Amino acid sequence: MSYAIHRSLLQNPAKAVRGDGVYMVDAEGRRFLDGCGGAAVSCLGHSHPAVVAAIHEQVETLPYAHTSFFTTDVMEALAGKLVNNAPGMGKVLLLSGGSETIEAALKLSRQYFVEAGEPERHLYIARRQSYHGNTLGALSVGGNEWRRKKFGPIMMPGHHIAPCIEYREMHDEETREEYGQRAANELEAKILELGPSNVAAFIAETVVGATAGGVPPAPGYFKRIREICDRYGVHLILDEVMCGTGRTGTMMAYEQESIEPDMVTMAKGLAAGYQPIGALLCRDEITDVIRQASGFFQHGHTFMGHATAVAASLATLNAIEGERLLDNVQSRGSSMRARLRESLGDHPNVGDVRGRGLFIGVEFVADKESKAPLDPAEKTHNKVQKAAMEQGLMIYGMGGTIDGRSGDHVLIAPPYIINEEQEAELTDKLTAAIHTVCGA
Numbered sequence: 001m002s003y004a005i006h007r008s009l010l011q012n013p014a015k016a017v018r019g020d021g022v023y024m025v026d027a028e029g030r031r032f033l034d035g036c037g038g039a040a041v042s043c044l045g046h047s048h049p050a051v052v053a054a055i056h057e058q059v060e061t062l063p064y065a066h067t068s069f070f071t072t073d074v075m076e077a078l079a080g081k082l083v084n085n086a087p088g089m090g091k092v093l094l095l096s097g098g099s100e101t102i103e104a105a106l107k108l109s110r111q112y113f114v115e116a117g118e119p120e121r122h123l124y125i126a127r128r129q130s131y132h133g134n135t136l137g138a139l140s141v142g143g144n145e146w147r148r149k150k151f152g153p154i155m156m157p158g159h160h161i162a163p164c165i166e167y168r169e170m171h172d173e174e175t176r177e178e179y180g181q182r183a184a185n186e187l188e189a190k191i192l193e194l195g196p197s198n199v200a201a202f203i204a205e206t207v208v209g210a211t212a213g214g215v216p217p218a219p220g221y222f223k224r225i226r227e228i229c230d231r232y233g234v235h236l237i238l239d240e241v242m243c244g245t246g247r248t249g250t251m252m253a254y255e256q257e258s259i260e261p262d263m264v265t266m267a268k269g270l271a272a273g274y275q276p277i278g279a280l281l282c283r284d285e286i287t288d289v290i291r292q293a294s295g296f297f298q299h300g301h302t303f304m305g306h307a308t309a310v311a312a313s314l315a316t317l318n319a320i321e322g323e324r325l326l327d328n329v330q331s332r333g334s335s336m337r338a339r340l341r342e343s344l345g346d347h348p349n350v351g352d353v354r355g356r357g358l359f360i361g362v363e364f365v366a367d368k369e370s371k372a373p374l375d376p377a378e379k380t381h382n383k384v385q386k387a388a389m390e391q392g393l394m395i396y397g398m399g400g401t402i403d404g405r406s407g408d409h410v411l412i413a414p415p416y417i418i419n420e421e422q423e424a425e426l427t428d429k430l431t432a433a434i435h436t437v438c439g440a
């Protein structure tokens with residue numbers, strides 16, 4: 001009997017009792033290789049001594065200070081570090097999770113336009129097959145049909161354009177660059193349809209995570225998006241809650257797109273799961289306008305800038321930098337994708353292995369040639385996730401990959417400290433799980 005509301009009300013999950021590097025251990029002593037960091041969170045594994053020590057030290061000195069009264073050394077240090085790692089960004093708001101960062105971004109964009117003398121800008125455009133969080137504002141802009149469906153009547157209207165997914169949407173006669181331009185041009189058409197002076201912001205995951213399964217943008221896609229946003233004075237908000245903090249091999253995923261957003265959100269790996277935290281970063285110009293008008297961002301939460309969470313995040317970023325873990329993300333990421341293509345490339349139900357850094361998606365199909373999806377009723381993603389758990393491997397399975405209803409994929413996002421032997425264990429166990437479920 002449990003009093004907790006678990007993800008499923010039909011069955012309680014296994015009980016985790018201990019973390020050990022890239023492994024988690026349950027109450028029965030079973031060890032699981034954490035191949036997805038929960039949901040791309042645990043980037044340093046589960047027992048990093050420097051992060052644990054930083055949390056102890058902070059709790060013993062000052063666990064919490066309400067941000068209406070005080071700033072702290074750790075908050076100032078973390079804000080400086082984040083800004084220095086994020087090209088074009090000048091200021092940071094520290095929050096407690098991904099959805100909170102999106103709510104704050106939507107409100108910051110809106111308040112900016114109200115105070116900059118463009119109060120008619122109130123619409124947000126996002127992409128289908130995206131996820132920006134479960135709070136109502138974030139859910140409204142998000143493009144995950146399954147997550148949105150029940151809550152339609154209580155959400156604000158959302159405006160969506162097509163995602164940028166080469167595997168599914170690129171035409172045979174197009175180059176990758178041409179496809180990127182075509183996909184991005186949908187934004188211009190949508191802005192013109194809604195009336196440019198009504199649109200506040202466009203929001204997109206730089207590399208799409210859970211909903212579509214580790215999808216990097218086509219070359220030049222975000223450059224064209226940036227041009228369109230500039231042309232119509234629309235904010236570009238990049239959601240790097242999942243793909244940021246080094247997950248794709250650079251601290252910010254957008255560094256690989258040669259653009260700078262107006263705002264970017266981070267969470268998940270930001271304190272590696274040792275504490276809950278999120279961050280909204282923005283250009284100086286945004287806070288400059290508000291400073292000269294009302295003088296304050298009309299937003300806030302009790303736990304924002306939480307000293308202990310901030311200390312954990314600072315230690316996480318120091319570990320990523322000090323241990324040169326982004327090098328490992330890049331090299332392990334390419335070798336893991338190569339291994340997966342080697343072991344699964346010929347499997348009749350594996351349509352695509354994709355991703356960037358240690359952010360990898362494997363999409364399943366019924367037919368490789370036509371890319372027809374498997375029967376959604378089979379819930380293949382769930383079965384593969386379960387079969388992997390039985391092998392002692394955690395991976396993140398998801399359905400609705402194509403349109404919120406059909407399509408299946410698994411997302412792989414292991415800790416950045418993963419070594420070669422563990423990489424082999426991950427790919428072997430995933431391959432075995434897929435063979436168990438799909439045969440062949």
Ligand SMILES: Cc1ncc(COP(=O)(O)O)c(C=O)c1O
Binds near residue numbers: 098099100133209267
């Ligand atoms: C891209 C993206 N944005 C926002 C969120 C919401 O973050 P949280 O679950 O911490 O509220 C998520 C969570 O999965 C995410 O993947």
